[in-house]
Amino acid sequence: MKRDVIIIGGGVVGLMTAYSLQKAGRSVTVIDETDISDNTSFGNAGLLSAFDKTPLSNPGVVLDTLKLMIKGESPVNIHPKLDYKLFRWLFKFVQSANEDRLKRTLALFEKYGQITIDRYKQMQIEDGLDFDFHHDGMLSVFTEEKSYEKKLAKYNFVDNDRFEIFDNSKIKEYLPLGNEKIKGAILFKRNAHFDPKRVMLEMKNYLSKNGVEFILNERISNIKFKDKKVASISSALNTYEAETYVLSTGYQTLLADIRKKELMMTPAKGYSITFTMPKELEPKTSTLFADLFIVMTPRRNDVRITSKLELGSTDPRVIKEQIESIKENFKKYTIPFEMEDIVEWSGFRPLTPNDMPLIGRDEEYKNLIYGMGLGWLGMTFAPSVGEILKDLIIKDSENKNNDDILLFSGFYQG
Incomplete structure (x- = not known):
């Protein structure tokens, strides 16, 4: 049986693309090597941070990271190994960390971040989905005087709808667990947060009930081409054919490698710690x-902190030293409290050197579409990417005729 659209990968980008296509009346199959109950999207902080937040690739990031390394507070670990792709990625990352790139990135983040937040709100109202969604801003806390002063210099104007600079009493109200080492804080009001696990499970259930086919616990390991099209994909058990294939496999590039398509992307290992704590101390x-590159997000029944950026690692295990490092850095700036019911997690995120996702139609095999490379911003931009890929598919258009692809894709924003 030849299917309509097969999406390979059931992370948040895959599910949001399936959602947009299903709404447009297309028949969709999602194939994933897991049961979609604990993939990388589940370990996300849940912070929707498209507004007033500096992207990873920004001017000064290398020097700032080196300073944190000297203090023992750096979130970055690079495992030394002879990896040509990683060296190329690092070189491209340093090249991308400039003012011109930053301006473009921030503008694009705001454009597609707003589309995403509007879509999440719409999904909850129209489809009755419960994301534990809160559009109440992101509190940016500074532990270094120089970085706080630098940020204040950029926000030396009044815009009550956009941000608020907090005094000490307001910081204590919003972050009761913070201690006297915190130098300052700014509430950026346009950002939002939710519970990623709830989002993934709600999406999976909704799509299943509305006709999207799921083939789970099956790893697609081969892709075959014929007459400038993808002819089929296959696992160890089955072969599947479709009119259109969407490659949304996160950091895994096996199928792109078979296609001989080099993706400027590297696996970035991150960690999260989910726990309960005294309610009166929750942010x-x-x-x-x-x-510190640490995000702390309150949820309905618990709290999660996420951190670390390990490059060059292929070890999927939760490394205890990394967890303890996160806790140690975090506790320097908080009053003592007990973390209870702790759940530790690690996973790999597909990271591009310029914060741009790799999205768009393959230029040689026209029925192959990429939806990858969102790093830890998958939740922040997945609905926007899903809409872009849906338009590309239903209009059967080329990349050059899609303004969103030309604007937002790392294939064109190199």
Whole structure:
């Protein structure tokens, strides 16, 4: 049986693309190597941070990281190994960390971030989905005086709809667990947060009930081409044919490698710690410890902190030293409290060197479409990417005729 659209990969980008296509009346099959109950999307902080937040690739990032390394607070670990692709990625990352790129990135983040937030709100109202969604801003907390002063210099104007600079009493109201080492904080009001696990499970259930076919616990390991099209994909058990294939496999590039398509992307290992704590100490909203690369997000029944950026690692295990490092850095700036019911997680995110996703139609095999490379911004931009890929498919258009692809895709924003 030849299917209409097969999406390979059931992360948040795959599910949001399936959602947009299903709404447009297309028949969709999602194939994933897991049961979609604990993939990388589940370990996300849940922070929707498209507004007033510096992307990873930004001017000064290398020097700032080196300073944190000296203090023992750096979130970045690079495992030394002879990997040509990683060296190329690092070189491209340093090249991308400039003011011109930053301006373009921030503008694109705001454009597609707003589309995403509007879509999440619409899905909850129209489809009755429960994401534990809160559009109440992101508190950016600074532990370094210089970085706080630098941020204040950029926000030396009044815009009550966009941000609020907090005094000490307001910081204590929003972050009661913070201690006197915190130098300052700014609430960026346009951002939001939710529970990624709830989002993934709600989406999976909704799509299943509305006709999307799921083939789970099956790893697609081969892709075959004929007459400038993808002819089929196959696992160890089955072969599948479709009119259109969407490659949304996160950091895994096996099928792209078979296609001989080099993707400028590297697996970036991150960690999360989910726990319960005294309610009176929970942060009022999602909080970014900007100088530590730690995000703390309150949820309905618990709290999650996420951190670390390991490059060059292929070890999927939760490394205890990394977890303890996160806790140690975090506790320097909080009053003592007990983390209870702790759940530790690690996973790999597909990271591009310029924060741009790799989305669009393959230029040689026209029925193959990429939806990859969103790093830890998958939740922040997945609905926008899903809409872009849906338009590409239903209009049967080329990349050059799709303004969103030309604007937002790393294939064209190199």
